[in-house]
Amino acid sequence: MRTEKLTFTGHAGDTLAARLDIPDVGHLATALFAHCFTCGKDIAAARRISGRLAAMGIAVLRFDFTGLGHSGGEFANTHFTSNVEDLVLAAQHLGKLGHPVDLLIGHSLGGAAVLKAAGQIPSARAVVTIGAPADPGHVAHNFSGKLEQIQARGAAKVDLAGRPFTITRDFLEDISSARLKPAIADLKKALLVLHAPTDQTVGIDNAAEIFMAAKHPKSFVTLDDADHLLTRAKDAEYAAEVISAWCRRYLDIAKPAAPVGAPEGIVRVSEVDADGFLQDVVAGPRHYTRADEPKAYGGTDAGMTPYQFLSAGLGACTSMTIRMYARRKGWPLEHVAVEVTHDKVHAADCDGCTSQSGKIDKLTRRITLDGALDEAQRTRLMEIANKCPVHRTLESKVVVETSLAPATAPAEAV
Numbered sequence: 001m002r003t004e005k006l007t008f009t010g011h012a013g014d015t016l017a018a019r020l021d022i023p024d025v026g027h028l029a030t031a032l033f034a035h036c037f038t039c040g041k042d043i044a045a046a047r048r049i050s051g052r053l054a055a056m057g058i059a060v061l062r063f064d065f066t067g068l069g070h071s072g073g074e075f076a077n078t079h080f081t082s083n084v085e086d087l088v089l090a091a092q093h094l095g096k097l098g099h100p101v102d103l104l105i106g107h108s109l110g111g112a113a114v115l116k117a118a119g120q121i122p123s124a125r126a127v128v129t130i131g132a133p134a135d136p137g138h139v140a141h142n143f144s145g146k147l148e149q150i151q152a153r154g155a156a157k158v159d160l161a162g163r164p165f166t167i168t169r170d171f172l173e174d175i176s177s178a179r180l181k182p183a184i185a186d187l188k189k190a191l192l193v194l195h196a197p198t199d200q201t202v203g204i205d206n207a208a209e210i211f212m213a214a215k216h217p218k219s220f221v222t223l224d225d226a227d228h229l230l231t232r233a234k235d236a237e238y239a240a241e242v243i244s245a246w247c248r249r250y251l252d253i254a255k256p257a258a259p260v261g262a263p264e265g266i267v268r269v270s271e272v273d274a275d276g277f278l279q280d281v282v283a284g285p286r287h288y289t290r291a292d293e294p295k296a297y298g299g300t301d302a303g304m305t306p307y308q309f310l311s312a313g314l315g316a317c318t319s320m321t322i323r324m325y326a327r328r329k330g331w332p333l334e335h336v337a338v339e340v341t342h343d344k345v346h347a348a349d350c351d352g353c354t355s356q357s358g359k360i361d362k363l364t365r366r367i368t369l370d371g372a373l374d375e376a377q378r379t380r381l382m383e384i385a386n387k388c389p390v391h392r393t394l395e396s397k398v399v400v401e402t403s404l405a406p407a408t409a410p411a412e413a414v
Contacts, residue, residue: 001054001270008093010066011085014073017041018063018090020099021054024268024282028057029251031103032091032124034083034110035062036131036229037139038160040069045107045130045230045239052240055270055280056288058247059099063090076155076166079174080113080136087117095123102251103128105243108202108228112136115210116183126190126250128243131228133202134209136175143167184213190250191218194239201228219246233273234302244288278302281309311340314363317390322369325384333381334371340364363394 006018019041031053035046041062050060065083067075091101100123106114111132118127133139140147143158146167150156155168184191191214195207211220221242226235269291272278277299279291291306293299304312315338326333345362367385369378385391 001051006061006063006093008063008089010071010073010089011082012066012073012077014066014071016063016066016072016086016090017070018061019050021050021060021062023054023057023059024270026057027059027099029059029102029247030094030099031058031060031105032087032094032101032114032121033060033062034087034104034106034113035065036108036110037142038068038075038163038165039107039110039229040064042069043229044233045236048230048233048236049105049240049243051272052237052280053244055272055282056240056244057282058103058244060105061090061094061099076168079168079171080109080116080178081174083109083113084117084120087113088120091117091121091123102126103243103247106130106132107230108132109136109139112178112180115180115187116178118187118189119183124189125252126192126247127187128192128194128247129207129210130194130230130239131196131199131202131223132193132206132210134180134206134213136178136180138202138206139175140172147172181209181213184210185215187214190247192243192246193218193220194223194242195220196223196226196228198225199223199228217250221246237272237302276300307342311342311363313390314338314365314388314394315340317388318365318367318385321388322367322381322385326381329377331373331377331381332371333369333373335368336370337368339366339368 001024002022004020006020007015010016033046033050035041035043041064046062050062053060064071065086066073066078094101101121103126104114104118104124105128107130111129114127118124142160146156146158150167150169150172155166157164158167193207193211195204197204211218223235230236230239267283269279269281272280277293281289281291290303292301292303293305295301318338319336322336341364343362344359369381
């Protein structure tokens with residue numbers, strides 16, 4: 001994934017700061033991400049979700065609303081309606097860049113904003129909300145102790161997440177007058193509602209109201225015990241995986257052409273977190289998995305190890321080759337199962353190995369064949385197993401050519 005720094009003009013003429021996370025696997029779709037109330041584009045959940053979606057082929061633009069993060073303007077002069085306007089302008093900017101928005105994602109109040117803005121972004125075909133309120137006025141509970149002061153004086157300083165923000169009477173009037181349900185009922189786009197039942201900031205009843213107000217196609221997925229901000233990496237990663245799997249049903253994602261000389265395309269592996277070993281493994285636009293190491297070796301055990309992937313390749317190829325042969329022969333093979341284990345053994349203990357010194361890799365394969373097969377058929381299928389292309393590759397001389405990709409400039413701070 002590479003990240004481009006972008007700016008565009010917001011609703012009040014201020015310069016808004018944004019980052020466009022672009023996939024390495026081919027730009028298959030574009031998403032626009034709206035962050036939570038008083039948060040920013042660089043909050044951990046936004047970065048993790050954006051990064052995981054980019055690894056799956058979906059570019060994501062995340063930006064700071066007016067007066068927040070690195071964007072210009074005064075937060076005190078903004079409100080819910082201005083956030084919606086900023087979202088529409090962000091979508092228009094993406095359109096001018098040749099990346100019309102396919103997917104809208106909103107977190108907390110940002111979720112309410114994408115529901116409201118969706119009708120003004122015709123290119124979007126799907127909308128995702130994460131912990132969103134059914135009524136923008138819900139955020140007023142964050143400064144309930146200052147409501148009288150805000151009404152009397154026109155504005156007041158409110159401490160939110162350890163930072164002071166000026167909340168105005170205009171802001172309160174705007175969120176109280178915003179009506180989401182008509183916009184939800186007229187969404188005319190696929191909707192995915194993600195919410196945690198234990199969310200202490202925006203209750204789960206909000207998800208129910210949004211879901212009931214929407215027309216089909218609509219889906220709801222629980223985030224279990226995640227907190228409102230998805231501060232745990234595993235919760236943000238889970239949300240990203242659900243969004244990616246769900247949206248492919250509703251977005252017209254075309255498969256890019258495979259590189260010349262690579263009929264199966266390129267398998268790309270990129271690390272998720274520099275502090276661990278978790279890797280995104282992507283093959284084309286539709287196949288995604290993860291690699292990791294066990295916790296005992298410093299990983300998080302969130303995916304198969306590299307040697308398990310190697311074993312899986314041999315096992316899958318073996319099963320497919322046997323099935324192909326039995327199908328062609330019309331033999332009564334009902335089911336194939338292959339178990340593969342990998343180990344390092346002393347060469348001197350390996351029968352049939354050419355090397356007799358040091359340690360070598362040993363793959364042990366155990367094949368189960370179910371069905372009314374006679375002994376001759378079973379013997380023949382075991383012979384066919386050894387003709388599996390991956391088996392032949394592993395036992396032949398393999399050449400690995402390695403080159404260094406051109407260095408990319410680090411994303412500039414904004």
